[in-house]
Amino acid sequence: MVIMTTALALIELTPTGAIRPSARMLLAAAARLGDPVAVVVAAPHKSEGLLAELGSLGAARVVVATSNTDGLLLAHEVEALVAAANAGPITAILAANSVEGREVAARVAVRLRAALAVDIVDITLEAGSVVATHSVLGGAYLVQSTAESGPLVATIRLGAIGDRAAAATPEVMEVAIDVDTSRFAVVNAAADAVFEAGRRDLRGASRVVSGGRGIGSQENFALVEQLADALGAAVGASRAAVDAGYIAQSAQVGQTGVTVTPDLYVALGISGAIQHRAGMQTAKTIVVINKDANAPLFDIADFGVVGDVFTVVPQLIEAIRERSR
Amino acid sequence: MKILVLVKQVPDTWGERSLDSVTGALIRTTGEQVIDEIDERALEVALQYKDATNAEVVAVTMGPARAIDVLRKSLAMGADSGIHLVDDSLAGSDLGWTARALAGVIALDGFDLVIAGNESTDGRGGVIPAMIAEHLGVPNATFLDTVTIAPNSVAGERATDYGTVDVSASLPAVISITERSAEPRFPSFRGILGAKKKPVKTISLSDLQLDSEPSRSLVHSTSKRPPHSAGTKVIDAGDAGMQLAKFLADNRLI
Secondary structure, eight states, X not given: OOOXXXXXXXXXXXXXXXXXXXXXXXXXXXXXXXXXXXXXXXXXXXXXXXXXXXXXXXXXXXEEEEOSOOOBSSHHHHHHHHHHHHXXXXXXXXXXXXXXXXXXXXXXXXXXXXXEEEEEEEEEEETTEEEEEEEETTTXXXXXXXXXXXXXXXXXXXXXXXXXXXXXXXXXXXXXXXXXXXXXXXXXXXXXXXXXXXXXXXXXXXXXXXXXXXXXXXXXXXXXXXXXXXXXXXXXXXXXXXXXXSSOGGGBBSSSSBOOOOSEEEXXXXXXXHHHHTTXXXXXXXXXXXXXTTOGGGGGOSEEEESOHHHHHHHXXXXXXXXXX | OEEEEEOOXXXXXXXXXOBOTTTOOBOOXXXXXXXXXXXXXXXXXXXXXXXXXXXXXXXXXXXXXXXXXXXXXXXXXXXXXXXXXXXXXXXXXXXXXXXXXXXXXHHHHOOSEEEEESSOTTTOOOOHHHHHHHHHTOOEEEEEEXXXXXXXXXXXXXXXXXEEEEEEEESSEEEEEOTTSOOOOOOOHHHHXXXXXXXXXXXXXXXXXXXXXXOOEEEEEEEEOOOOOOOEEEEOSSOHHHHHHHHHHHTTOO
């Protein structure tokens, strides 16, 4: 009999118990490395609805972790992965590179004395060993790494892996989890952010329009939002624009802030400090509009306009509307 | 209360940064090296509690000899003392080995609360605080936008990729804070002068009792990605918006 090695994928759920979109990517990656096993923490009566969806995403097996303790921060996720990892040979433990996914991966790696790779953008099995690819310093470098021994614990950047595993009919395994309550923080309340109608989340956005210091004021930032709406894009900003109070810090693209890899990135009035480039230079198509012809961001622009954003952008919006008529 | 703040020396994010093509490690010998700005905020959170309660604040760093600069800066801002873990064998440590060493320092010195930045501006891993908490067997509350420290507990609002979570933990615990947590103070003239008299303890790995060795992360290859090259650049003569719309349409982006 062949002993199948497996790869574990930690499935993230919303506060109301729905499967988060990261599950597709994680199961696709796990399927490259072994039998893909979805590990999910859910009350038994709620897990049935999840099985069909996890099967459609390629889970060969679903480990449902249940526990009688509740309200501990990520405790069950950690213990469920450790239990599943100790149950048989595994090649890798995969989680999303979200705040939660990183934290679970961190604790699991320490517990298992396993190597940890975070924010990877690709993962493959080569000659029996798991190779992780990292995009480092804002995408300026690609680094490949493996674990010295044992399984690799890895977090995968949201949206980095595009494929999908073949659908399967998963077997289900329920595991009861014991948690040492003194080792974990307590969750008092949790809520997903609600986006304003029509506003898109910057992370994972396929199009982003960002404004910088050149926009001039909080009122003028409406122009950035109008172009974003015309293009169906998320709104971003440079650190200078955030520091000047034009827009909330959550919109900051750059080394300190969000890293984006959209199909289209439009920079309005952004000069392009390294700080900002580190967060957006892996965009497929980059458009820059700036009245300063020497702005360094022009060096990486597929299409650059030296001009006033307040005349060029309204004309662009009008032209987009014309074309959609 | 004894608060340990983790501070790190990093290349200034306003300058060019590069990787060693063989080891894949960050080159730390060229360019300006500064205290990570997120760690100044972590220190500020600790100092605000110290201002209110007279807690003891210890700045802890791991790094080569010149990383002592970040401890001097921390002392000038108001930390009471510093600990510098310096050991040649730590050069190029991966996440697992870094967390193990830092946890060893923290266990050696004793603590009620460890405060770190949510992620460094160079590695951006964001996992070291949780790894340390696991080594120490204590709760962690990371990525906190707001922090409330009490004599026996810590609480705050955690910013996640999807929303917010209100969390709390009993002490001892490890927390990490985000850019939104606190605006760091500037060292006063008196603070800078006083820093010279504050104690800094230098320790090496042999001083620590460490957990068993984790599997290492081995770098296979490092390649510089070709930079995104410049394409068309036009100077607006009244129709640049139209030209841009055509470019977007030709590339099926509208």
